[in-house]
Amino acid sequence: MNRRHFLKGLLSVSCVAIGGASVLKPLSAVAGPLSEPAEDWLITASHFGAFKINRKNGVIDQVVPFDADKYPTDMIHGIRGIVYNPSRARYPMIRLDYLLKGWDSDTTRRGDFRFVRVTWDQALEIFIDALNTVQTKYGPSGLHAGQTGWRAVGQLHSCTSHMQRAVSMHGNYVKKVGDYSTGAGQVILPYVLGSTEVYAQGTSWSLILEQSDTIIMWSTDPYKNLQVGWNTETHESYYYLAELKKKVKEGKIRVISVDPVVSKTQDYLECEHQYVNPQADVPLMLGIAHEMYTKGLYDKDFVQGYSLGFDEFLKYLLGKSDGVEKTPEWASKICGISPERIRELAKIMTTGRVQMMVGWCIQRQQHGEQPYWMSAVLATMIGQIGLAGGGISYGHHYSGIGIPASGAAMPGAFPRNLDEGIKPIFNSTDFKGASSVIPVARWIDAIMEPGKVIDANGSKVTFPDIKMMVFSGCNPWNHHQNRNHMKEAYRKLKCVVTIDTNWNAGARFSDIVLPACTTFERNDLDIYGSYANRGILAMHKMVEPLYESLSDFEIFTRFARKLGKEKEYTRGMTELQWIEYLYNGCKQANAGNFKMPEFMTFWKEGYVDFGQGKPWVRHQAFREDPEINPLGTPSGLIEIFSRKIAHYNYDDCPGHPTWMEKVERSHGGPGSKKHPIWLQSCHPNKRLHSQMCESEEFRATYTVKDREPCYINAQDAKKRGIKNGDLIRVFNDRGQALVGAVISPNFPEGIIRISEGAWFSPVGKDGSKAGGWEIGALDSYGDPNTMTLDIGTSKLAQACSAYTCLVDYEKYTGKVPEVSGFSGPIEVNL
């Protein structure tokens, strides 16, 4: 999409759209008076796909897949429960001690879950009062707003944008850079391949199916992870996965999954498994590279013509620079794969057309930059970058990457930033010598050590003295690591504001909680297919906002009104006018290329289809002519050695891919004598992070004795006297959680999985919900981040290292506490 052209289009139609109030009238007729039973099916959209929903007596009744979705996810059964569940945030509430004492409240008992209900007016005034205090006392460096977050879909209601735009009208604040998904990958790959790669469109599946002989799926589980998308997921990728399954069966394509565990994708495709010790991919890759080099299997011409620094890297590979030759024998001892098999893998990867597909998990660990860099080196040695069905991709498991883009312009979104010319009430930009942008995963470090200077991607970051945080559309008590460390940090925060649909742990550890309604309680529109840009979907309001919840748009319109800036905030448009405006902007941008009906027709029909785009090959232009189409690296070539990185002189990220031992590693690595088990906290099969965990009936389809399942190995279980379905306590020196044991043949010895997104539900020593504030408290539901490690990947990316984590576990024999996380706050009446 040509973004600039598109924005121009948006501006030029604005006056037409604003005057559209009368046109919008029939809309309420479509959405229907809710008291009468509606037989009609309305369309809506979500990360989980598009649906048709019908209502009975004003209540959502059935949810069925949208006609175009031929591969709907199972999670469709969790949709109703997103709206109707006991964890819904119903009223604005203030933490008891904060209501009594305000800015100087006792913060040690944050998490005791005692809250007082207030009115919307009161809540917003208390919120604004806190913002006034932080700006007056500390200035913008005291406030951090907008952590990373998966929000809900919808171009108008995307809640992080609402919060940030509104808070920006009040004053400036500390922002974040990067995300937890690809924190290390998106920083290292621009040095190596010239773009983040992780979020780039990939070679089309159809071409891969035609051209590839072998697909190496390295640390990736597309069959599980393509169930959801950043925008509304079309699930078209599943057609190609089904085709791939056929080809695997017929022996036409060989698929090898390099993963410590048997993934859902491997199970589905019935493909080969290549076990590797956790966090030991770099030694394996080095061993393979050594074999490719010494046996002359690699593509010398490609290396010479398209890359830089191979010789420098060779010194390391051959042990000339550090005295250790990276032979398959050397690699074998670390990665747990025999030297013969490593040699065989080198052969397989240099025979025929080979597509490498790398997932994101292996860069969410200490030194997570390295497996990404090293995999790019392997792909360069194979020499098929830029060929259909060859080369390397870092995103085929994500949001429909590999489905060709339609080429249509997509609707714009509600703006996150202030419109030009609008000044905040507190206009100071004095960050008192501290950085105004911090690496996303280092915010807890900043709270703990204000003023500390750290390295990050070639520059220095000085931690601001954060006193107040505002969260919307993210759940920090899901996404960040090491809960007990977070509890300590939160004691230093004066005020925490959360705008959420749910009483999850993020809300629990806040002072001010504002209830947002779900996507199903407001009107919106969304992009169908994050990368496919297949079409545009109407998101019809299904039911009125429950309890006193409001849409994010309405919450911050009221907030802006209190600042005297309502018009600046909304640009004088209502929810429905915005939707029409965004739609018409898109229609204008597509004029002459893609036909779009009038807004009301779209809104009634619910969908505009742009069709599928043309198949496409990543890096093809670069391959065809690297001089005319250079990569975005300093040299324009693939940088196997990066002078820039070498100049940074980081001990934990040298100038070429390097194996460095981790602070914690299982299978004989550091720390494994004390805590021998590797905890992987992969993305959930039946949730989107912590979203949908609230969905009770659906949660019940996978919990074990009401707890999050923990997948364990049979031998390990036997050693510990554990049977399938037992409650177990997982622990290390950082924390402890109760989970339910699921013995699975997919998990080798020394490895367990608890999926991220399980709601943190601490209870006190006495088992009480109110005691959840205690440091070291037992988590009664099973959030893996109770145990994970909170360190940066390296001085380069400073990203999340959640998968560098060792634990142990035992059968739980203590008194079993009730799960504290799903029943909302302890309401105190004053």
Ligand SMILES: Nc1nc2c(c(=O)[nH]1)N[C@H]1C(S)=C(S)[C@@H](COP(=O)(O)OP(=O)(O)OC[C@H]3O[C@@H](n4cnc5c(=O)[nH]c(N)nc54)[C@H](O)[C@@H]3O)O[C@H]1N2
């Ligand atoms: N251990 C471990 N930790 C991880 C990961 C891991 O693999 N292992 N993965 C990391 C990754 S990749 C990611 S992306 C993060 C995800 O972390 P987050 O993005 O923080 O997780 P979500 O659960 O999606 O949080 C979204 C929040 O928005 C709320 N919400 C939904 N709709 C609305 C709305 O309309 N309005 C408002 N105001 N709120 C809404 C939801 O209720 C939820 O609380 O986690 C990271 N953390």
Ligand SMILES: Nc1nc2c(c(=O)[nH]1)N[C@H]1C(S)=C(S)[C@@H](COP(=O)(O)OP(=O)(O)OC[C@H]3O[C@@H](n4cnc5c(=O)[nH]c(N)nc54)[C@H](O)[C@@H]3O)O[C@H]1N2
């Ligand atoms: N259903 C569902 N899908 C999702 C999400 C969700 O929450 N639910 N979240 C979305 C988001 S925000 C993101 S960031 C992506 C996450 O995408 P990824 O991070 O790629 O996904 P994971 O499934 O956590 O991990 C993929 C595989 O990596 C393997 N793995 C872990 N550690 C290692 C290692 O050291 N070596 C090797 N070789 N393999 C390893 C795991 O066993 C797993 O099979 O998923 C997206 N898709």
Ligand SMILES: [Mo]
């Ligand atoms: Mo993510």
